[in-house]
Amino acid sequence: MTLLSPEPRGLLTGARYLAELDDGRELYLDGQRIGNPAEHPAFRPAAEELGRLLDLQHQPEHRELLTFKDPDTGLRLARAYQPPTTLEELRVQRRSAEFWHAEALGQQGRSPAFMASIAVGVHDFRHRLGAADPRFGANAEAWYRHCAQNDLVLSHALGDPQIDRSANPLDDPDLALRVLSENENGIVVRGAKQLTTLAPLAHEVLVYLSASFTQGRAEQFVVWFALPLNTPGLITLAREPLGTAPWGHGHPLGARYDEQDAMLFFDDVLVPWDRVFLLRDADLARRGLARINAWSAYVGHIRYRERLRTLLATATLLAESIGVSQFRNIQEDLGRLAGYAELTEYFLDAAENRGALTDAGLFAPGDTFASRVWSAEVAGDAVEIVRRIGASGLLMQPSPGDLANPRLRPHLDRYMRGRDIDVEAKSRLFRLAWELTGDGFGQRQDLYEYVHRGDLARNRITVFHRYDQSATRARLLALLDDPAANVQEART
């Protein structure tokens, strides 16, 4: 087992995490090879915020919630890596994830907790993988344990490159990542993955989905595996950083939570055999998708709820700060936003109520796929409510430099204050709202809500196909067979 460490290192600390990022990965930004992302201004703040959150696991007051004792090793591991076996254990997972995402204001789509829950899904699915090939089942389990026992920060690579959505990868193999060859050491893969969130800041990446194999049957595109980001031949290209700014106008939210997205290029990368979990079995891959994502869908809703709560609290503070919070139309808008947060909580509750044991003995939250469509539908409106309330004030706020200028300051105090709030506090509030909803960072967050749940039209069609109409349909057809049965229609 070439890539798995022999000795588990246990729970991460912030310091260890930052140190481990310096692993020689081939990472580029704006054409420059980045030596160590943890020391580069475009990545450092987000890495440090991740480190801060990881350190919370070690604080005595949070340890019980955020960690558990691994029965095998006796180590304390991150709660998100614990496979729940009862509803109660699932609810502990929920509270743990709520804590994390509340700390991060719902801004981290690919939080370690989210990805750990996919590793739990892989663990749960190991028997099925093993039924196809015993090595694959063992590989999956070994990888899960490796991740859990070393508290790894993971990412996953999903979408195919956005080259030509009307073309077929059988005609143009660049369109999807593919298995080029295999040898005694492993398989060689070539291709690219679009927009792998958090890749510059993760230890490993899990590859398991391609639109190409869910649609077609070309087995060369069907493969599940995981690799460290410093694997030779694996190139990470970061997008333009959105949490940095040239002037002195603060962007602390973006700096902390720009989790980055990256293209991954697989330049004929060797995936060792012990990192392969599935090969060429499209049916198994399709069935596995819903299974391994059962817990992450639940964690995703927890994260989304915190995002909605952040938008709601921000909108409410904005409204109060400019004296409009008593207006009925503003309250109605805030009520719509509060309703979004509340409905998201209902979906979590429903997932628990529908939960059941898997064939591997884990307690999985029930499927609430239709809520995914709903989430994508309302995401833009939630942002829009904040923007409408903040309006022009989102753009026009003094910077710390402005506030420090004695010629300007009296005017700022007088004309840029709000209702019961001074200019310093108000300007910080509005700039936070602008970051959340308006500038590049905020718009990337909004776009993420739209794209990461998959194509909206396709998901709606899936909801239709999944819905069991048989009982209602039978009743209607019976009624149509004899519409007047038992009813004497009233005529006059």
Place this chain on the structure above:
Amino acid sequence: MTLLSPEPRGLLTGARYLAELDDGRELYLDGQRIGNPAEHPAFRPAAEELGRLLDLQHQPEHRELLTFKDPDTGLRLARAYQPPTTLEELRVQRRSAEFWHAEALGQQGRSPAFMASIAVGVHDFRHRLGAADPRFGANAEAWYRHCAQNDLVLSHALGDPQIDRSANPLDDPDLALRVLSENENGIVVRGAKQLTTLAPLAHEVLVYLSASFTQGRAEQFVVWFALPLNTPGLITLAREPLGTAPWGHGHPLGARYDEQDAMLFFDDVLVPWDRVFLLRDADLARRGLARINAWSAYVGHIRYRERLRTLLATATLLAESIGVSQFRNIQEDLGRLAGYAELTEYFLDAAENRGALTDAGLFAPGDTFASRVWSAEVAGDAVEIVRRIGASGLLMQPSPGDLANPRLRPHLDRYMRGRDIDVEAKSRLFRLAWELTGDGFGQRQDLYEYVHRGDLARNRITVFHRYDQSATRARLLALLDDPAANVQEART
């Protein structure tokens, strides 16, 4: 106890129900006093359909689900009248209500099961009513037992007359039902109630809500009581019947499910003391509202889900019948409709997951108030999807008379058939769809979804006020106090 029968009659049969409607009530339609609604063409079909459903309780295959054995009397009573004490018992209630509303295609907003669950709420709240006045608690309990043990069909009267929404009942007492006087026999009430659904077909009406007392403090408007519909001085004015039609074009759905709505006029009606449950205590009344409706809100969602399923199955059948069910935009619309039905199920699941014991020892579903707002928001769209798919075919379908005409028939067979469906079946299907969504009956059903959940804007504002933002707000304020804490902003 003047109005309560000494001997419980147990489960209703259809025949007994129809006979009991002939109780001398003062019911008017189009200016005519109606002697017995069960024998009048405008009411008979809906009464008979109710009777048919009540008879199902007696069928051996449904008895276990639809009834329970009353521990006090040993009688079998309707399941909806059983006070659940555990989650499991609540889920039995759910299955029972699902059965009823599936039979009625989600068309009966005021089904006996819905109203029975409010009686259960009154039973649950009896101790609080009794704390204000011991007689009231005892009255409430006696009334619940009377209803349950005689399987009464109930209605409730909510809205104030729609006279002048900007006026105050303190200035114009006609605006709300009020207590005029009291004497040794009871209290005398005067006024009116708007749109009491099912009143012409119910045994009794429960009066417990007025916008006037939830807003103001005028104690003369605060009263809870229940009365038989044949109480002297209580006048029931039915609206225009919507399930009847002058021509031979079938309207079987409307005929069956036009549950009627009526104005109630209280012409100085004496309410005997043993029918009074609350008097002049506005705070208690306000607190009681959510409590006594906990189960009915849950049953209301069950009913709504069946309505949505009926709309979905109808839309799907329409699409298949004219060869459009494979079009992606149609499938996307059907997916939106299926999503509405699915989300409604999540809300039911959430209510179970949030359920808890009341102080009276009953297991109450958790509150999902925000889903009420959502339900009203999507109701019109659900109907619109069916209408858009059916389009002009909703209007133009042959009647039985047309089909029977030998000159017309060959043309109907040829040009008014559909895809894999003959003209007879297709015309019945489209006419059902028209009844569901287009004609007076269908539009009344749609309007009901919009109005019976209360004013949408006010409900949104309520969601805002109820939402606990404190944790997120505190986190944001801490961040705003020191935006740069732990973050070294990236500048270049």
Place this chain on the structure above:
Amino acid sequence: MTLLSPEPRGLLTGARYLAELDDGRELYLDGQRIGNPAEHPAFRPAAEELGRLLDLQHQPEHRELLTFKDPDTGLRLARAYQPPTTLEELRVQRRSAEFWHAEALGQQGRSPAFMASIAVGVHDFRHRLGAADPRFGANAEAWYRHCAQNDLVLSHALGDPQIDRSANPLDDPDLALRVLSENENGIVVRGAKQLTTLAPLAHEVLVYLSASFTQGRAEQFVVWFALPLNTPGLITLAREPLGTAPWGHGHPLGARYDEQDAMLFFDDVLVPWDRVFLLRDADLARRGLARINAWSAYVGHIRYRERLRTLLATATLLAESIGVSQFRNIQEDLGRLAGYAELTEYFLDAAENRGALTDAGLFAPGDTFASRVWSAEVAGDAVEIVRRIGASGLLMQPSPGDLANPRLRPHLDRYMRGRDIDVEAKSRLFRLAWELTGDGFGQRQDLYEYVHRGDLARNRITVFHRYDQSATRARLLALLDDPAANVQEART
């Protein structure tokens, strides 16, 4: 010229119109052959209302606006039949159509004025028809003059039968009306037309459109012709009447304006050669569509504006009558509705501003196709605003019978009045609003707005294909070729 009357009869009167409907046409309702629609309760009120409007042409105060002097015959003819040759003449047409549609509250989609403007379009297009076959040009012109000089009430038949939208008429010829054969007397057509509005009350029907020939190239489906409704073999099947009602609750609006829709069956109908305008030339037919409808599209907007104004005035009266017209959210809704009416007026103004002379010398309003999409998009919302304001009051209003009952009347006076309006006036107002928006008639009117403009998705795509992007596209491509031209990007 077999079917054209030798002697022009000039302007219709109501009496002559009603008499002329008794022409032996083969009209069915509910399986019964209707002898004379003008004497049948399902058709009489709408026919009489049409007659009343036709009589206005003869009133001295309206004659100048509603009629013009035909230069050929010296007869006064209906203004709508006048071919405008200048912008000023077009504006007179507009005022004339505004007068008519205001009188009819925007409820007559197929008003005589609307159809006359299509006859004007045929007149305008006669040279092109004649270029294909000189007889066809002459036929078209003779038919236009016949219609104009006898003031005929016309209909047109558009949609194919709604049998199977995924099938092809080449595989199943019943799917579209087709030319079966031709002989020395004319052509023989077989098939059906879906939902020909006003057919039971019109003199003639113009047939000129089929989805089949705009998509495919099968020339047997390509034909333009016009026929009297009493042509042998032409069967008219009326749909269920929506303006009649069994109880005493008034439906005067529906009675007046249920213009009826009907299936037409062509049972191997001989179309005389002098009634054929186009045959087998799909390209010409396609090009002709926009041309002959130039004026009717304009008149259609005039009608729609009056409908929107009727909805607006009704909503405002409703709001005033129940004391909500000062609420800001109600005013905002009324403002949206007023905006719809106002924008429709802008589209009319734009059509005038874009107007130009045709190659036949007529002044045609400019095309505003995109406004057709907009109109269909907002139609449902306009109705919804009225319904939301009226709410439960739309359902619950006393009938004349109720008002006449002395036991009920005091209660109606007290509890069913409104703000500054007594119960009689209020109940009439709310019942009008219910007819407009809620009952079968109102829903048919709403559905008409949605379906008569053609498929919404297809129309949107047409807007895209028609839009000339070339200039903007060229500018963008130039910019993309050299994004930094003339700009020194600011870096810090």
Place this chain on the structure above:
Amino acid sequence: MTLLSPEPRGLLTGARYLAELDDGRELYLDGQRIGNPAEHPAFRPAAEELGRLLDLQHQPEHRELLTFKDPDTGLRLARAYQPPTTLEELRVQRRSAEFWHAEALGQQGRSPAFMASIAVGVHDFRHRLGAADPRFGANAEAWYRHCAQNDLVLSHALGDPQIDRSANPLDDPDLALRVLSENENGIVVRGAKQLTTLAPLAHEVLVYLSASFTQGRAEQFVVWFALPLNTPGLITLAREPLGTAPWGHGHPLGARYDEQDAMLFFDDVLVPWDRVFLLRDADLARRGLARINAWSAYVGHIRYRERLRTLLATATLLAESIGVSQFRNIQEDLGRLAGYAELTEYFLDAAENRGALTDAGLFAPGDTFASRVWSAEVAGDAVEIVRRIGASGLLMQPSPGDLANPRLRPHLDRYMRGRDIDVEAKSRLFRLAWELTGDGFGQRQDLYEYVHRGDLARNRITVFHRYDQSATRARLLALLDDPAANVQEART
């Protein structure tokens, strides 16, 4: 006349414009006093782009369209400053403005042409101003001539500071700019103006609107005047620049078109008497608003149409570049966007058709106020369509630095190309789309569409109040007085 130059300088060149910005104005950015905006990286690119556009006036091929010969001075002046006296002249203005805004891709909300048309409005209104005080009329006219003859770049200051929307300036005078005192030299004003777009790059600012005086009657807030931006005591505080970026990812659109917004602080500024146009006359000020903005509203629509066309062409290019332009749902979305652009053109046409001569003899476009509401309503959706089509590609595109890296380049060529487009062109296209819709610049542009037309709810209410319902209302009331007149309701 202290501030007006004695000798007209005629048409601006880019070079003269850049030079004139160096006028000693008190401009701040991030706490720093900016000496000359034309030489500062945050302002230079936008100033140079303005200069480039101004230079087009001098090119022989555009001179005829973009300039006119001033009859008084014989100078050629900018077309936008020409007061149109006929519809034809107005249409020349339109073509001229279309040229400018097409060049600027619809990104300059406060283009010189837009503001010049307000100066024309002041010129048109001079007689009314003069009727109140002859000096004011003369001042207005002199100022208009000064601006026109020197081709000044203007801004205007509208909104009050966003301090407390529920408070009243009578209680807290800081809430609105006010006249503090007057003396023989002029009036002294104190206060601030929110978000004066283009102020850092304009010669002068026109002040004429405050929500305070349109609502209340406090005459100290009622004043119209104009001042150069370098007037002593007038402080301009620029917001955070949005067209600059720290990394090498190009932002050429933002650099060019970030027209800046600024707070203006009036630190007891003396406005010379000859710059005062109106004082304390709230009624006149209110009436003047619509008048002086008649032309600018028209120019604003021209600009908006170009923005919509830019969004449409961008969306179409995006769709083509990734192979989705043939998908029906994409074409439907593009059709909605094309419809927005098309409707905007109809509004321009309508304004021409409704145009009329003012009492000062100018030809003014007709009012299309309701289209302003529509414009704000659809603005966000137009942006959203582009974002949905671009999706994740908006975020992930290589920078010039990435493209220049030989290790990366082969992978970029292979995996980041599009359909028939190489990676260089595709990445420039997507980055343009991101600038337009996603990053800080694009979001500011979108927010501008929402806020600069005024509060949406208030505007809707204004549409309602302005709409003349009298004719429809009278007709409905007549019908309600006698619903059965001329109609024999059909009963069966």
